[in-house]
Amino acid sequence: MLVRSHEVKPDGYEFQKGGRVVTVFSAPNYCDQMGNKGAFIRFQGADMKPKITSFAHVEHPKVPPMAYARQWGSMW
Numbered sequence: 252m253l254v255r256s257h258e259v260k261p262d263g264y265e266f267q268k269g270g271r272v273v274t275v276f277s278a279p280n281y282c283d284q285m286g287n288k289g290a291f292i293r294f295q296g297a298d299m300k301p302k303i304t305s306f307a308h309v310e311h312p313k314v315p316p317m318a319y320a321r322q323w324g325s326m327w
Contacts, residue, residue: 252301254292263290263305273301279308 253272264275279289290305 254301259285259287260290261287263288264292264303273303275303279306283311 252270255272255274256276258274258276259278259281260274260276263277263279264273266273273292275290275292276287277289277291279287281287288305288307290303293302293304294300295302
């Protein structure tokens with residue numbers, strides 16, 4: 252099996268080529284606009300059967316960009 256990444260998939264993953272290729276994308280709601288799920292894959296047991304976990308995004312806190320960096324003030 253070939254595992255590839257870095258391509259948005261609606262469910263966070265997608266099997267292709269008769270199950271021999273799987274694309275996994277771990278960033279849910281990519282760029283805060285795609286609405287996709289994220290996923291990760293684990294291979295377990297002697298047969299190394301893939302186990303995929305898919306998950307949805309959570310809302311970002313209502314904090315302005317770079318707000319946490321402001322605490323260092325004049326260091327930057």
